[in-house]
Amino acid sequence: MNQEFSVAKFGGTSVADHQAMTRCAHIIANDPQVRVVVVSASAGVTNHLVALCQSSLDDETRQQHVDGVIAIQLNILEYLSLDADLAIGFENTLNEFRAAALKAVQTNAQRDELLSFGERLSSYLFTQVMRDQGVSTARFDVRSVLKTDSQFSKAQPDIAQTRTRAQAELVPLLSDQVVVTQGFIGSDEYGDTTTLGRGGSDYSAALIAEAIGAKSVYIWTDVVGIFSTDPRVCEKAAPIAHLTFDEAAEMATFGAKVLHPATILPAARSSIGVFVGSSKDPQGGGTWIEKVPSGELIAGVRAVTQRKNQILLTLKSPEMLLASGFLARVFTILSEYKISVDLVTTSEISVAVTLDNAPNASRPELDQEALDRLGEFCHVTVENNLALVALIGSEIQLRQSELNLMQVLSNFDIRLICHGASKHNLCFLVDQSQSDEVVKAIHQQLLEQGQ
Ligand code: ADP
Ligand code: ASP
Ligand code: MG
Helix, strand or coil, X not given: CCCCCEEEEECCCCCCCHHHHHHHHHHHHCCCCEEEEEECCCCCHHHHHHHHCCCCCCHHHHHHHHHHHHHHHHHHHCCCCCCHHHHHHHHHHHHHHHHHHHCCCCCHHHHHHHHCHHHHHHHHHHHHHHHHCCCCEEECCHHHCCEECCCCCCCCECHHHHHHHHHHHHHHHHCCCEEEEXXXXXXXXXXXXXXXXXXXHHHHHHHHXXXXXXXXXXXXXXXXXXXXXXXXXXXXXXXXXXXEHHHHHHHHHXXXXXXXXXXXXXXXXXXXXXXXXXXXXXXXXXXXXXXXXXXXXXXEEEEEEEEEEEEEEEEECHHHCCCCCHHHHHHHHHHHCCCCEEEEEECCCEEEEEEECCCCCCCCCCCHHHHHHHHCCCEEEEEEXXXXXXXXXXXXXXXXXXXXXXXXXXXXCEEEEEECCCCCEEEEEEEHHHHHHHHHHHHHHHHCCCC
């Protein structure tokens, strides 16, 4: 155990340019307990890389995306003079990127390799920024310790191997220096590069904290904590000082982009406190996510989230009437195609599930082949442009006070409601064009009292 160590993660906007990186370096220089720094790709880079993975890309557009990635690096490099060890690695990685980006991506492994360049490049530059602030810093390739399966774009970590390797290769480096490493990426048993899914650097930070036995993870982003709803959507959103692991996990799952949903898994498993704060305003407070004794739970709705670009898949089969095995068949196919569903409702002859169709996802959630397989034994309807709105909290019950909710919802066209499987959420689907209004109306009705 290295209970005196913490891990800090800086997201894309925090490492977007030299000025932003310098702010982050100050945060680390002021906290000697932080020994591992996990960085994302600089803002905008991964979107360029995702675009480069498309098969139907004309040469000119391809070149524009390559130039876009390089311009972001050079814009930072302009303020730096790289030490020899970093200069060689950076130059080689940039050349590797140029070569990889010119080839059309043909395999899932090639796609993850291409997606990995953002973090690989930003970590060289950030290491130099740290050294320029007088902090003894080494760059470390996380792929040698963060081991995963071969589910490219959505790789699952191998916790035991990651811990063993981190103890052997990473911990010995931490006694007298800070180590800067990459979020989002790992490698499988064959040494091929894998990625953990969009926004996965938060998850990487928690996995590394678990692997080195750290006591806390600091997620530095562009907001002063986790808010009662997305502050970009609702100006009355307020930061929440404390959340339980369950509440934070539900918020992240249902759309609070500020945290990757899987981040809480290692944190809760290994009792690692997670802090979310703003790298632009480190003194501005933030949210602590921790295990909270059940006696101290704050009951009721604490936040409202939304996830746009949801697909509603309705599967109807006359055979379902009293027929057993229909749901099992449906879910077997969904699992074969690694399609993860969020909400599920059933009637006697149909089942409806929701899936995520986020733009810029490293891979689409629904593919035609899966639809064809489902179409062999049921009638399939696909509806797009929906948003999943979720009320999050502990012990959510439709008590008298929350009947206000029904009043609010009666003004909107609600497509589907789910509640009951967990007392931490109540979810429904609305037309995407209405979802911001729904969120604001719910926030006002349930979360702005006493503000
Ligand atoms: P990073 O690049 O640091 O990982 P992200 O863009 O992934 O940052 O996440 C931060 C953004 O999450 C914020 O700018 C904010 O708009 C959005 N967000 C969505 N829901 C919430 C919420 N409930 N609280 C705070 N931020 C939220
Ligand atoms: N760079 C990756 C992304 O944009 C991972 C991350 O930032 O967390 O999704
Ligand atoms: Mg993020």
